[in-house]
Amino acid sequence: MTAVAAATFLLETRMTQPLDGVRIIDLSSVVMGPFATQLLGDLGADVVKVEPPDGDILRHIAPMKHPAMGHIYLHHNRNKRSIVLDLKKPEGLEALHKLLKTADVLFYNVRPQAMKRLKLSYEEVAAINPQIIYVGAYGFSQRGPYAAQPAYDDLIQGMSAMPALFHEAGASAPRYAPLAIADRITGLAAVNAVTTALFARCRTGKGQAVEVPMFETVTQMVLADHMGGFTFDPPEGGYGYARMLAEHRAPYQTRDGYMCVLIYNDKHWRAFLKLVGRPEMFEQDPRFGSHEARSRNIAEVYAFAAEQLKQRTNAEWEKLLREADIPSAPMKTVGDVLNDPHLAATGFFKTSEHPSEGRLREMTLASHWSGADPMPHRPAPRLGEHSAEILREAGYGDADIRRMAAAGVTKLA
Numbered sequence: 001m002t003a004v005a006a007a008t009f010l011l012e013t014r015m016t017q018p019l020d021g022v023r024i025i026d027l028s029s030v031v032m033g034p035f036a037t038q039l040l041g042d043l044g045a046d047v048v049k050v051e052p053p054d055g056d057i058l059r060h061i062a063p064m065k066h067p068a069m070g071h072i073y074l075h076h077n078r079n080k081r082s083i084v085l086d087l088k089k090p091e092g093l094e095a096l097h098k099l100l101k102t103a104d105v106l107f108y109n110v111r112p113q114a115m116k117r118l119k120l121s122y123e124e125v126a127a128i129n130p131q132i133i134y135v136g137a138y139g140f141s142q143r144g145p146y147a148a149q150p151a152y153d154d155l156i157q158g159m160s161a162m163p164a165l166f167h168e169a170g171a172s173a174p175r176y177a178p179l180a181i182a183d184r185i186t187g188l189a190a191v192n193a194v195t196t197a198l199f200a201r202c203r204t205g206k207g208q209a210v211e212v213p214m215f216e217t218v219t220q221m222v223l224a225d226h227m228g229g230f231t232f233d234p235p236e237g238g239y240g241y242a243r244m245l246a247e248h249r250a251p252y253q254t255r256d257g258y259m260c261v262l263i264y265n266d267k268h269w270r271a272f273l274k275l276v277g278r279p280e281m282f283e284q285d286p287r288f289g290s291h292e293a294r295s296r297n298i299a300e301v302y303a304f305a306a307e308q309l310k311q312r313t314n315a316e317w318e319k320l321l322r323e324a325d326i327p328s329a330p331m332k333t334v335g336d337v338l339n340d341p342h343l344a345a346t347g348f349f350k351t352s353e354h355p356s357e358g359r360l361r362e363m364t365l366a367s368h369w370s371g372a373d374p375m376p377h378r379p380a381p382r383l384g385e386h387s388a389e390i391l392r393e394a395g396y397g398d399a400d401i402r403r404m405a406a407a408g409v410t411k412l413a
Contacts, residue, residue: 016373017044022198024048024105025096026080029056031153032137032183032214033109034076036190041079042365042375048099048390049080052087053411055383065357074360074380082381083390084411087118092409096120097128098394105133105194112136113148122209130207133197137190137212151214156182160219165226168240170247185221186214243295248302251331252309258331259317263305265291271324276308354379384411 022045026037034049034056041047049056056077061070085092100106106125108115115121115136122134139151154176157163162181163174190212197210225244229237243249251258263272269288273281281288287297294301309317314330321328332340338361343349347364354360357379365375387410391401404410 017376018369018372019043019045019195022046022104023102024107024194025050025099025103027106027108027110028137029109030058030183031072031076031180032187032190033107034058034073035184036137036187036194037080037107038076038078039187039191039365040194041378044372044376045105047080048103048386049077049082049381050087050096050099051082051084051383053084053408055084059383068383069357069380074354074357075363077380078362079376079378080381081378081386081390082384082413083387084384085387086409087120089407089409091404091407093119095391095394095396095404095409099390100125100128100132102394103129103132104198105135107135107137107190107194109137111138111148111150112142126207126209131201131205132207133194133201134207134209135190135194135197135212136209137186137193137214139213140215141211141213146215153180153182156186156214156218159215160222161226162218162222165222165240165245169245169249182214182218186212186217189217242298243302246299246302248299248306252306254309254317255311255313257314259309259314259321259328260331261305261309261317261321261326261328263326268326269294271326272305272308275320275324276311352377352379356382382413385413387412 019040022040024037024040024045024047026033026047026049028034028037029051037045037047037049055068056073058073058076059068059070061072064070085095087093087096106120108120112121125132125134139149139156140146157176158174160182163176166177167174193210193212197208201207225241226239228239228241229235230239251260263269266282270279270282273279273288283289287293287300312320318328318330337343338349348366350362350364352360352362360379387405388398388401391404391410392398396404401410401412405412
């Protein structure tokens with residue numbers, strides 16, 4: 001039986017979750033890494049979250065009911081077990097080595113230089129477990145001059161031109177997107193890296209190191225839209241996707257609110273021009289008659305749409321646009337999203353009882369799997385909640401665990 005056939009047999013006969021049986025040692029913190037490893041935990045992986053004595057800094061962002069259990073931490077760390085290990089102490093590093101012997105994946109998001117100082121480079125970890133998938137998600141590729149620089153979401157947004165593009169699109173000044181978008185984009189890329197590397201190991205039997213750099217990952221996303229004329233050598237015009245940068249590419253103001261409307265193809269524009277009493281413009285106005293013409297005159301085209309949307313209310317437009325099959329939706333606030341009827345019907349939000357934090361509203365895994373049980377649910381752990389449990393699995397006795405706790409090597413919740 002080939003490795004792929006064996007893996008398929010295992011999945012078909014034993015698996016209740018896509019990643020059942022996969023153990024991930026998670027050294028990551030803040031947003032990018034924990035977001036990625038929570039998704040992997042949601043898919044069934046046993047994620048062992050290794051934290052320093054003070055815990056993941058994300059634990060300490062208010063609001064919170066109890067210390068070290070902040071709201072953003074709770075949204076990034078379910079389906080994990082927490083063990084505290086002081087890796088600067090020899091016994092803490094030794095305990096991690098024992099855990100690595102049983103692991104499929106080591107996931108980290110500090111700079112590789114820090115991993116080398118801890119004696120956790122790929123070569124050192126592979127000597128402990130040759131089949132391990134060693135995944136580093138951090139700021140910059142180690143092949144370039146930025147290799148040793150620190151990186152956070154705001155820095156990567158700025159370096160990949162996002163704030164400048166906001167400004168060019170009409171914002172009064174450059175600004176960051178109001179969410180940790182660089183962290184989450186890179187986190188998704190890291191999930192892809194982990195699962196792909198696990199599949200490759202099924203085929204080859206070999207582990208490997210995988211690098212997922214934030215700067216390159218986010219820049220690839222930005223320039224796929226905005227490289228523009230620089231796609232060609234020599235360039236055919238400047239950079240930028242004109243539609244994305246158009247001043248009126250924003251929720252359109254109506255008589256009583258805002259509507260999100262995408263009048264995109266010929267069918268949409270014929271229908272919209274008919275709705276506003278100007279059907280002749282499609283044939284007679286050269287700016288509107290084809291997709292290419294609209295793309296070359298997108299600022300004027302969007303300005304025309306913006307002026308027309310002001311003439312009716314949200315309710316009127318919602319009815320008219322839906323009947324015309326033009327993609328549209330009223331602009332929503334976060335409060336509106338929390339009460340969205342579609343999300344309620346699909347079970348996207350659910351409430352759970354956390355053993356220390358009480359009733360929580362959570363978002364479920366967005367994907368749905370016909371061949372898997374519902375998402376496992378382990379509440380976001382208290383700091384060191386599973387230290388003793390995980391150390392016992394690694395072969396430590398209760399007396400050893402108490403001694404390690406007294407020495408500050410670990411912490412017991």
